[in-house]
Amino acid sequence: MEVKQHALAGVVEFTPRIFEDSRGIFFESFSARVMAEAGAVGEWVQDNQSSSGLGVLRGLHFQRPPYSQAKLVRVATGRVRDFIVDLRRSSPTYGQHLSVELDSRRGNILYIPTGFAHGFYALQDDTLFLYRCSDYYEPGSEGGLCWNDPTLNINWHATNPIVSDKDKMLPAFAGFESPFA
Numbered sequence: 001m002e003v004k005q006h007a008l009a010g011v012v013e014f015t016p017r018i019f020e021d022s023r024g025i026f027f028e029s030f031s032a033r034v035m036a037e038a039g040a041v042g043e044w045v046q047d048n049q050s051s052s053g054l055g056v057l058r059g060l061h062f063q064r065p066p067y068s069q070a071k072l073v074r075v076a077t078g079r080v081r082d083f084i085v086d087l088r089r090s091s092p093t094y095g096q097h098l099s100v101e102l103d104s105r106r107g108n109i110l111y112i113p114t115g116f117a118h119g120f121y122a123l124q125d126d127t128l129f130l131y132r133c134s135d136y137y138e139p140g141s142e143g144g145l146c147w148n149d150p151t152l153n154i155n156w157h158a159t160n161p162i163v164s165d166k167d168k169m170l171p172a173f174a175g176f177e178s179p180f181a
């Protein structure tokens, strides 16, 4: 797997080697050893999947400590523009974000450490998004930030995205007190 350390400390992208033959393709989508060597560690306990139509935007989400989740995210069908925001108060890049296009044909996988808000925008219909979490879903500890917050100033390249009612109610970054050290 090709390993890329991103500008926000601890964020790692993996691009697997794709084997193609007359039957189709094969690649490794998870390797505890390769990922741990690159610092992408987690006590992985839950796998999630969602499907989204073109124009769906989910985010920006996190789970508060002590249930914070590291995530390994990828796309099995379709394509997304994935966004993460650094919410670690002690981080020199606090409040900054980065985006990575996740593409099922490349099979790339993004490791998001704890302390980040996460969201994505689906670039194709029937986009199947798969992710592995380092803690269980804890509804009472869910947190989030407004996807189009002016301070975060994320350019989603999205006009009129489809957003859940829950996500429309998420708070602004101004006045936000991050629960992440």
Ligand SMILES: Cc1cn([C@H]2C[C@H](O)[C@@H](COP(=O)(O)OP(=O)(O)O[C@H]3O[C@@H](C)C(=O)[C@@H](O)[C@H]3O)O2)c(=O)[nH]c1=O
Pocket: 048, 050, 058, 059, 060, 061, 062, 118, 119, 120, 136, 137, 164, 166
């Ligand atoms: C996230 C999650 C949701 N659910 C339920 C709650 C709800 O009724 C339904 C849909 O939940 P949501 O609307 O929160 O789904 P969604 O907006 O897809 O939430 C996800 O968004 C992306 C960006 C993330 O980073 C994930 O961690 C997660 O927050 O599924 C679970 O049972 N387990 C889970 O782990």
